Amino acid sequence: MLRISASTVRDRWQLFAGALLTVTLGVALVQSAVLVLVSTGEPEIPPGTSARDAEQIREGYAGAATLLGMATPLAMFLAMFIVGSTFAFAVEQRRRELALLRMLGGSRPQLIGLLLGEAFLLGLIGSVLGMVLGVPAAWVQARLLIGIGLLPDGFSPGWSNSVLVLSPGVGITVAVCGVLAASYRSARVRPLDALRNTPRAARVMTAGRWLTGLSSLALTLLLIAAGNGTDLLLTLMVGMGISIVGSVALSALSPLAVPLVGRLLGTVLRTGVLGELAQANLRDAVRRSASTAAPVIVLVGLLVGLTGTLNSLARATGADLERITVAELVVTSDGAAAARIPHIPGVALASPQSQVEMAVTARYREEQRTYRQTHHSGIIAVDGTAYRRAHRLTPTSGTLDDLRGRTIVIGPGLAGEGILRGSVTARIGDEKVKLRTVARLPEVLENRSANFLVPRDLVPAAILAEAPTETMVQVAPGTSARAVADRIRAAGIGDVRTTAQWADARVEDEQRGTMGIMAVLMGMSGLYAAIAVINAVVIAAAERRTEFAVARATGLSRGQVVRMATIESTAVTVIGLFLGSLVAAAALAGFQQGGILAVPWTLLALLIVASLAVTAGAGALTTLAMTKPSATALVTARE
Amino acid sequence: MSRPAAAGPQASAGAPVTSVQLHQVSRHYGTGEARVQALADVTVTFPAGTWTAVMGPSGSGKSTLLHCAAGLDRASSGRVVLAGQDITRATDATLTSLRRRTMGFIFQNFNLIGSLTAEQNVALPLKLAGARPSRADVRAALAAVGLADRARHRPRELSGGQQQRVAIARGMVTRPSVLFADEPTGALDTHSARMVLRLLRRMVDESGQTVVMVTHDPVAAANADAVVFLSDGRIVDRLIRPTAAGVAERLTRLEG
Numbered sequence: 001m002l003r004i005s006a007s008t009v010r011d012r013w014q015l016f017a018g019a020l021l022t023v024t025l026g027v028a029l030v031q032s033a034v035l036v037l038v039s040t041g042e043p044e045i046p047p048g049t050s051a052r053d054a055e056q057i058r059e060g061y062a063g064a065a066t067l068l069g070m071a072t073p074l075a076m077f078l079a080m081f082i083v084g085s086t087f088a089f090a091v092e093q094r095r096r097e098l099a100l101l102r103m104l105g106g107s108r109p110q111l112i113g114l115l116l117g118e119a120f121l122l123g124l125i126g127s128v129l130g131m132v133l134g135v136p137a138a139w140v141q142a143r144l145l146i147g148i149g150l151l152p153d154g155f156s157p158g159w160s161n162s163v164l165v166l167s168p169g170v171g172i173t174v175a176v177c178g179v180l181a182a183s184y185r186s187a188r189v190r191p192l193d194a195l196r197n198t199p200r201a202a203r204v205m206t207a208g209r210w211l212t213g214l215s216s217l218a219l220t221l222l223l224i225a226a227g228n229g230t231d232l233l234l235t236l237m238v239g240m241g242i243s244i245v246g247s248v249a250l251s252a253l254s255p256l257a258v259p260l261v262g263r264l265l266g267t268v269l270r271t272g273v274l275g276e277l278a279q280a281n282l283r284d285a286v287r288r289s290a291s292t293a294a295p296v297i298v299l300v301g302l303l304v305g306l307t308g309t310l311n312s313l314a315r316a317t318g319a320d321l322e323r324i325t326v327a328e329l330v331v332t333s334d335g336a337a338a339a340r341i342p343h344i345p346g347v348a349l350a351s352p353q354s355q356v357e358m359a360v361t362a363r364y365r366e367e368q369r370t371y372r373q374t375h376h377s378g379i380i381a382v383d384g385t386a387y388r389r390a391h392r393l394t395p396t397s398g399t400l401d402d403l404r405g406r407t408i409v410i411g412p413g414l415a416g417e418g419i420l421r422g423s424v425t426a427r428i429g430d431e432k433v434k435l436r437t438v439a440r441l442p443e444v445l446e447n448r449s450a451n452f453l454v455p456r457d458l459v460p461a462a463i464l465a466e467a468p469t470e471t472m473v474q475v476a477p478g479t480s481a482r483a484v485a486d487r488i489r490a491a492g493i494g495d496v497r498t499t500a501q502w503a504d505a506r507v508e509d510e511q512r513g514t515m516g517i518m519a520v521l522m523g524m525s526g527l528y529a530a531i532a533v534i535n536a537v538v539i540a541a542a543e544r545r546t547e548f549a550v551a552r553a554t555g556l557s558r559g560q561v562v563r564m565a566t567i568e569s570t571a572v573t574v575i576g577l578f579l580g581s582l583v584a585a586a587a588l589a590g591f592q593q594g595g596i597l598a599v600p601w602t603l604l605a606l607l608i609v610a611s612l613a614v615t616a617g618a619g620a621l622t623t624l625a626m627t628k629p630s631a632t633a634l635v636t637a638r639e
Numbered sequence: 640m641s642r643p644a645a646a647g648p649q650a651s652a653g654a655p656v657t658s659v660q661l662h663q664v665s666r667h668y669g670t671g672e673a674r675v676q677a678l679a680d681v682t683v684t685f686p687a688g689t690w691t692a693v694m695g696p697s698g699s700g701k702s703t704l705l706h707c708a709a710g711l712d713r714a715s716s717g718r719v720v721l722a723g724q725d726i727t728r729a730t731d732a733t734l735t736s737l738r739r740r741t742m743g744f745i746f747q748n749f750n751l752i753g754s755l756t757a758e759q760n761v762a763l764p765l766k767l768a769g770a771r772p773s774r775a776d777v778r779a780a781l782a783a784v785g786l787a788d789r790a791r792h793r794p795r796e797l798s799g800g801q802q803q804r805v806a807i808a809r810g811m812v813t814r815p816s817v818l819f820a821d822e823p824t825g826a827l828d829t830h831s832a833r834m835v836l837r838l839l840r841r842m843v844d845e846s847g848q849t850v851v852m853v854t855h856d857p858v859a860a861a862n863a864d865a866v867v868f869l870s871d872g873r874i875v876d877r878l879i880r881p882t883a884a885g886v887a888e889r890l891t892r893l894e895g
Contacts, residue, residue: 101763
């Protein structure tokens with residue numbers, strides 16, 4: 001059986017090229033992610049790094065690991081999806097050949113074995129290519145993570161022998177899992193199909209497709225209902241869930257959805273004879289239309305849905321920052337300069353927040369167990385009363401006015417952690433002090449919010465003077481904020497921004513890493529989708545050779561046939577784009593409340609242009625190639 | 640070797656003289672208005688070691704008869720017995736095993752697997768049956784159809800007649816009791832067609848092979864031992880030791 005698999009793969013490589021490329025890219029991506037992950041496991045901290053910088057490096061490494069951990073499964077999911085749809089289509093194309101094997105005495109298990117054998121070979125070849133490609137890919141990935149600031153400049157991914165086992169494992173698993181459904185389909189092929197000249201219109205909506213489609217659709221509707229709450233975190237999770245499940249649902253149900261939307265498009269298409277033909281083909285060749293539309297649905301649903309969700313979260317974080325900050329201006333300077341701000345005319349209140357270099361060791365409780373942890377970053381020196389007045393943050397316990405002398409406040413960054421009440425130990429310079437916890441602040445949306453607040457009088461003046469400081473400034477009533485900002489600038493204190501500008505910049509900073517990875521993921525999924533679409537268009541065109549010839553013999557010119565096919569593939573793409581946007585809209589609907597909805601219009605426009613270009617281009621080119629021989633030769637030609 | 644004629648249901652099931660037997664077989668497709676009766680109450684026996692041609696106008700049900708006889712299509716009612724085994728309600732596994740050992744097929748459009756060489760195509764049914772075919776057996780099968788020197792060629796490097804001979808070698812390599820042929824000369828020129836028919840004749844005469852062949856060509860049918868004529872799903876006539884002229888005359892009458 002493996003021999004037949006091998007010769008089939010060799011002889012009909014066009015059917016497998018797309019799937020092979022997909023597996024190769026998938027393996028390369030997973031391997032490079034793993035190589036980078038392995039190297040980030042043990043952060044290399046250059047000797048002489050301060051404790052705070054070291055903690056930041058560690059946090060960057062952890063962030064990189066999280067992002068890679070999110071990106072890798074998504075890449076595997078996409079790869080499996082594409083291999084699956086390629087093979088499902090390939091089985092349809094090879095129905096006669098498979099039926100012939102049944103006729104010659106092949107059993108159902110043998111046919112399943114044949115396809116799984118092909119998948120195994122494909123996975124193996126793809127893994128070898130992917131392993132080679134994975135080495136430069138790891139370098140590119142590391143460069144990228146350095147570029148977005150998660151990894152330090154000197155970082156270079158190492159090599160781990162574990163990928164020698166892992167990569168083929170991933171490649172073969174992806175290929176075999178992707179082919180599983182198709183192989184069971186192949187077992188349903190009846191021997192009699194080998195005798196029919198035109199294969200019986202096979203049922204496109206198989207039981208498995210119904211099951212996947214309807215259960216995903218039900219889950220999507222459930223999620224839409226659940227996402228109607230006010231909790232932002234819930235909306236976020238639901239939005240991401242809908243992007244994935246909804247895409248799966250609509251792509252599984254695409255043989256139903258595509259003709260349905262196609263009917264709507266029909267009124268536009270029916271204006272010309274070519275359009276009418278194209279629309280008839282669209283309705284008739286359900287499987288072909290669905291194979292082209294499915295990747296577009298997944299691409300748009302997933303990318304626009306996920307990006308929109310993340311952008312909306314960013315907007316919500318910005319809105320939250322603006323909401324809790326009661327100030328018109330934010331001044332960035334060092335601690336010494338910040339001390340001069342209250343003397344500027346028109347300044348009603350200045351609340352300085354200085355990042356100080358110190359260590360705080362707190363005791364935690366987790367499931368009957370207590371342990372200590374030392375923090376070096378996110379420790380902010382503030383004036384308790386000014387801070388209270390400059391923020392709309394009601395402490396969950398205690399009051400900020402007590403923040404004087406040897407005391408500490410647990411900040412929003414650690415609000416969710418189980419820090420024990422009582423006191424913490426702090427080390428400032430060489431001095432070790434015990435600080436009493438006087439208040440706890442509630443959680444906020446921003447990720448990099450303060451871990452601890454300490455009173456300014458606790459910190460030695462020399463350290464404070466050098467500390468990077470942000471000062472929230474309230475302007476006296478009747479004074480223009482612009483005038484005050486000009487005065488602060490004129491005094492040479494530091495950089496002045498409005499609260500809105502400052503909040504946007506902070507959110508953008510926080511989002512930068514996520515967006516970098518999203519960009520890579522988008523490129524990756526876009527490439528995958530392009531492979532899938534081109535694959536579907538090219539494989540389908542091969543079966544239409546005779547159909548095109550008949551169309552020409554009926555009186556259509558070659559140009560008209562090409563235009564007809566192009567109109568058809570464009571229409572299918574428009575339908576896919578529409579259905580994908582529907583998924584994205586469902587995913588983002590929850591953000592409508594509160595006005596934090598951020599639709600990635602640029603991305604959407606880019607996807608629309610790119611998918612239309614790819615499908616129309618692939619359609620036109622293959623049709624041109626397919627109509628090259630003379631029409632009569634094809635109409636009269638036997639198999 | 641005697642040439643027993645296609646006859647009524649006189650031979651009992653399981654007797655070595657009977658290879659394929661259809662007993663009151665009907666087959667219809669669709670329901671209601673769209674109902675099509677492809678076979679109506681057909682009873683026919685194809686005795687072992689004979690060659691029977693099935694003829695009739697287009698849509699007369701000759702292909703359906705072949706499909707039902709080979710267990711490729713299920714009879715709506717009636718009974719089909721193949722090599723002593725009732726296959727009317729046989730499971731897929733039983734039918735698969737019958738296809739491996741008891742049946743061989745030849746098609747109008749050859750249906751060779753394009754990616755395999757002639758030799759590999761011939762060896763395929765044996766491999767599917769789990770046997771390890773010896774190269775000598777495969778070569779012998781190819782030599783028997785006069786293609787010993789084409790063993791390593793792929794189908795696209797062979798002429799139509801050569802491809803059909805490879806298909807015959809493939810159909811015969813498992814030494815099946817019945818060979819089903821669906822328009823085996825339909826896509827061939829007269830010279831190649833004559834060669835294929837001569838091969839089939841030799842198999843029946845020398846190896847006692849049973850052949851059931853659907854054709855619309857009176858010349859091809861004239862090579863068979865007997866001809867069964869179908870019209871509207873019923874057997875309407877039989878001819879024993881046919882001549883091309885006799886067959887053509889009956890066909891014209893049927894179509895007229």
